[in-house]
Amino acid sequence: MASEEKLTVAGLNILSPKRNKRLQSGWEGFFPYYAGYPELFARELLRSAQLPDDAVVLDPWNGSGTTTYAANQLGLNSIGIDLNPVMIIVARARLLAPSEADHLRPLAANIMWHAHASPTTLADDDALLDWYNPATARFIRGIEQNIRRSLLGSMTRSPDGINLDRISGTAATMYVALFAACRRLAAPFRSSNPTWLRMPKSDADRIDAPQTLIARYFADNVGGLSDALVAQQDDLLRNGRRQPSQSEIALSNTTTMDFAAHSIDFVLTSPPYCTRIDYTAATRIELAVLSPLLKTTARSLGKQMIGSTQVPNDRIQVDPAWGATCVNFLEALKKHPSKASSGYYYRTHLDYFDKMSRSLARVSRALKPGARAIFVVQDSHYKELHNDLPTIITELCDSHGLRFEGRQNFRFRSMSDINPGRKSYQRPAGATETVLCFAKDVASALGPRFADRR
Ligand SMILES: C[S@@+](CC[C@H](N)C(=O)[O-])C[C@H]1O[C@@H](n2cnc3c(N)ncnc32)[C@H](O)[C@@H]1O
Structure with missing residues (x-):
């Protein structure tokens, strides 16, 4: 699919969220974050949301700050959260006037x-x-x-x-x-x-x-x-003056972050992948530069990350509220005959879904009733098992009061295509990046008493 082709989901303009080298000119070329989506994707989507002037946009996994930058360009207030200090610095630099x-x-x-x-x-x-x-x-x-x-x-x-x-x-x-x-x-x-x-x-x-x-x-x-x-x-001069806005970039962990309930008008984000990507390892050189300024070690930072490759300390139990797709995937992974499936891999996947569920509960709580949340999510494979993360996130969101509004898929070549291990298992080449749209359920925003009556 051509990256400029424009699609509409739930009234929002959706361009391809896949990173495109051609679009990485200017600032985007200085820190080409492999996990980021293009600025044009974020800007078009936010523009089409037609938010009021005093709206606050949140990206709880802000990475290189594409959402906060695009919001700022449109004169919208924004808050960007990330746990990696390197990404905090990158996102702040991007907002320099x-x-x-x-x-x-x-x-x-x-x-x-x-x-x-x-x-x-x-x-x-x-x-x-x-x-x-x-x-x-x-x-x-x-x-x-x-x-x-x-x-x-x-x-x-x-x-x-x-x-x-x-x-x-x-x-x-x-x-x-x-x-x-x-x-x-x-x-x-x-x-x-x-x-x-x-x-x-x-x-x-x-x-x-x-x-x-x-x-x-x-x-x-x-x-x-x-x-x-x-x-x-x-x-900016060509496109006319934008209205002044505020952007806050905060070093925080989404599993424990504390937002005032019903304070956010729009969420645009891409949650950490479930592809065993170690987000801290990807910024090892930058963390080495910053080491005298850090309050924590790269290892302990890595452990807190969603998608961590380190085995969690706690014994995490599967929660049926994670939804049928997640529970079935975890069961199949645990039974997989390959080495370490029932041990290391099962436990690190449990850690991922546990952290993701706790984070989504906090994101949902922060949203105003009726406010929308857009998640860019990538599927993957564990051996031949399909990790259908877009469907899992949809079911998780449902359990946290975020009503599904629509989705758009984009196929692309993935990193596992270059992994020689792929050939030993039956699975399709490439991966799908999905743009998921949700709205905060008004009934669940009023409290559990009202949500029960749905
Ligand atoms: C897929 S990337 C987001 C990329 C972003 N959309 C961009 O354009 O650059 C996910 C981000 O989540 C962050 N992250 C992982 N675990 C986190 C946690 N528990 N709390 C906050 N941020 C976390 C990672 O550091 C990473 O930057």
């Missing part, structure tokens, strides 16, 4: 000057040393330390550490430029799996880059981000 474009280059030059003039001492266990040799890691850390010293002040610092969700758009932009420079230097360690960066086999294989090259990559990225902001400003 075009009026800040001119000071980015001189600021980067100043940061570089200090990094050259006063070399940093590097801790023996600095996470950057996993990929870079000591001289390279020391210079990268020097740039990071100068961003921290010059741009993180009392607004972001607190006695228990740095609050990354209060970081300024300018500081976030400097970090994104450094992330992209580090990724470019680590290009030899890329693999066919876009979420996986290999580690050097020995210390001698670590990346050895001259300071001039690191400085050039960083400066080029800052220049490119500044140019993208100028282009954005031109676009």
Whole structure:
């Protein structure tokens, strides 16, 4: 299906949610998040929702901030949540006002000057040393330390550490430029799996880059981000003034987040996939850059993620409220004869559905009666078993008071097509990305007493 073909579901314009390299120009090219949907998809969909001026749009799994950026472009208030600090920084940088474009280059030059003039001492266990040799890691850390010293002040610092969700758009932009420079230097360690960066086999294989090259990559990225902001400003002038809006980007866990009931007018999101993607592993280099600022380890962060590859501590029980499709899939997975199906894989899938159900209960509670929620969901296979996540999410939503309004499927080549293990099991090539539309049930919004009478 052509990505520009426009379809309508429940009165909303739906373009293909599949990432398209051609559309990754400007800002989107700097942090091409493999798990993200295109900005055009989010913007068209939000525009067609015809929300009132004071509406609040929520993305509980905001990733690189496509929803919050698109809402901001349309003059809508928005809240974006993510558990990964890297994605908080990326989403904040994306909201930097075009009026800040001119000071980015001189600021980067100043940061570089200090990094050259006063070399940093590097801790023996600095996470950057996993990929870079000591001289390279020391210079990268020097740039990071100068961003921290010059741009993180009392607004972001607190006695228990740095609050990354209060970081300024300018500081976030400097970090994104450094992330992209580090990724470019680590290009030899890329693999066919876009979420996986290999580690050097020995210390001698670590990346050895001259300071001039690191400085050039960083400066080029800052220049490119500044140019993208100028282009954005031109676009805004062409399309007329938008009304001012507020965007909040918060570091939080959807299984425990606490929103005021009935405070959200629209949800647009793509929940974490159930394809054993480790979302923290996909941002290992960026987490290494941020390590001095983190309040948690990458491992403990990975454990909290929906879709975690780590076995949960708790004994989770199947809940019939997850729906027949989910319960049957889990039963078949548990009985599967292949190694570790009834152990590791069963437990990590239980963890996924348990976290997803708890999160959806909170998303539903936050929605106003009648408000709509759009989820972009991908199906997958466990061996030959079909994990029909779109149907599972539909049944889960139903149990949390979100009424199904319609869906649109998009077929595409998936990552498992390049996995040689696929051939041993009977299953179709590719995967389906589905756009699911729901509305908050008015009866369930009034409370369980009224919902029972449906
Ligand atoms: C499919 S991605 C969203 C991509 C986004 N639509 C975009 O355009 O970039 C899902 C996101 O959920 C986040 N996530 C996973 N578990 C979470 C949790 N428990 N609480 C909040 N965010 C979580 C991941 O870090 C990831 O960025």
